[in-house]
Amino acid sequence: MAGARNKAPILTLAPEQEREALDTLKRFVEDRFELQLGSFEVAELLEVFSKDIAPHYYNRAIADVQLHLKERFESIESDVWALEKN
Numbered sequence: 001m002a003g004a005r006n007k008a009p010i011l012t013l014a015p016e017q018e019r020e021a022l023d024t025l026k027r028f029v030e031d032r033f034e035l036q037l038g039s040f041e042v043a044e045l046l047e048v049f050s051k052d053i054a055p056h057y058y059n060r061a062i063a064d065v066q067l068h069l070k071e072r073f074e075s076i077e078s079d080v081w082a083l084e085k086n
Contacts, residue, residue: 011054021046 013021026042029035037045 011050011058013050018046 022039022042025045026037029037029042029045
């Protein structure tokens with residue numbers, strides 16, 4: 001089980017989201033770097049982001065939500081304790 005924890009989540013997009021992401025990357029590379037990439041190259045670039053970069057943002061988002069929920073539950077617990085005291 002410990003190995004499963006260290007493995008990065010596999011992040012996938014719905015087909016429409018993937019098309020939008022590919023179009024966005026293609027436009028960005030063309031506009032910013034004046035490079036014309038084919039569909040295959042843009043798909044490879046998206047794959048690198050999906051496999052190597054996106055998991056860091058995903059894990060950060062999960063950690064942020066966990067912290068927020070922890071703080072919220074502590075607040076609720078404190079409120080309930082105060083009500084019970086009265």
